[in-house]
Amino acid sequence: MENSTPTKRRGRPLKTDGSKFATKEKLLRYGTVVLTEKGLASTGLDEILKTVGVPKGSFYHYFASKDEFGLAVIQNYGAYFANKLDHSLLNKERAPLDCLADFIEDAKDGMAKHAFKRGCLIGNLGQELGALSEKFREPLENVFLDWQNRIAQCLEKAKASGHISSQINVEEKAAFFWIGWEGAILRAKLVKSSAPLDLFAKHFFNSLQKQL
Amino acid sequence: MENSTPTKRRGRPLKTDGSKFATKEKLLRYGTVVLTEKGLASTGLDEILKTVGVPKGSFYHYFASKDEFGLAVIQNYGAYFANKLDHSLLNKERAPLDCLADFIEDAKDGMAKHAFKRGCLIGNLGQELGALSEKFREPLENVFLDWQNRIAQCLEKAKASGHISSQINVEEKAAFFWIGWEGAILRAKLVKSSAPLDLFAKHFFNSLQKQL
């Protein structure tokens, strides 16, 4: 029994290794989950590696450091979420404000599905800034600005179609939306309920109402 | 040279040791600072101990664990902040809504003074929940509910004095305030500016406006 527990094969994998996703993708994928739940600083590399079944050596082959990994996950999540936003917001069969309501419902369902343990990755890392490298600030804010633009465009359409007052500054309202929405997510995690999300949404829509 | 660097005295300190604050108080004090900046999970005990100049033995004499320390800091901060809230909110020389505006100015100044590196301890730990023990959930939410009540009482006075519409549900508005305010703090840390705080405050006050 010179080889009772054979160690894994070393070296470059075969071209036809059957694994559906590449190692890097798997890392990014689970990285998104764990950063959405726990953030970066308090998540150990070993945990990620063990879960995904990737050795440390491979990790440092793909990413220069844990920070670089975090930055890559941010990019990845920012794009994924922008897509998700567009899916609701650019729906041509719905009125602009209904599109926004759809997104909110979607986000609520998502949080409920994960028992309110997962929040917003960008919000999480934003809160963590104090423990993180300064390198994170800009990418994080850029993601917010991108999302903000998408909401602003939705509101602009609502304005054009007369669903909201022409007086409304849509850029400002979009900024207000993300400020409050992130706060609502934080609180929803705390109370394990979508009530804070509903409450903020209600007040947000209210603030769009035409002033008589 | 049998004692080139004499180690510190052991044993219980003399009654007249001149130190202004007790060890436990010093730990709580700096704990508040560091948890407001970086959160609990990513702060090492050794860092706290070194900064405050307290040995491990003393720490574990006063606190059963790091978690218990965190819980104690929460209590401490919750009470300190409730006091700060009251200072603005219960000012009898100001109208209720002006009292709220005073608190907001106060909070803005506080964040600016610390270069937007310190946020809200309760919000920070709330965001960290995913990495923290379940024991933190209830105390954290209770602090929010306490603060919420104080805002609600302020709004109730504004209602009674006719500054805001009698239609307004003050409990709900108070909940809305803390949801959004915490989001604004998070964003203010990210952009190192009080703009998010101003923006939220503006929209909040707007939402209190009497509907014509």
Place this chain on the structure above:
DNA sequence: AAATTTACTAGACGATCAGTCTATAAATAA
């Protein structure tokens, strides 16, 4: 088919983590 490059892996490394333990000594109670 030999040499080189690319893709990847195993595990050692020192630092730091929360927490424990024994020793020490002042303050207080008996």
Place this chain on the structure above:
DNA sequence: TTATTTATAGACTGATCGTCTAGTAAATTT
């Protein structure tokens, strides 16, 4: 005076942290 309590000092433990080095082997180039 003696016993007990309160508080401090810091070495130590075992686990876990992020990082790095040396190596293996398939793929590609020559």
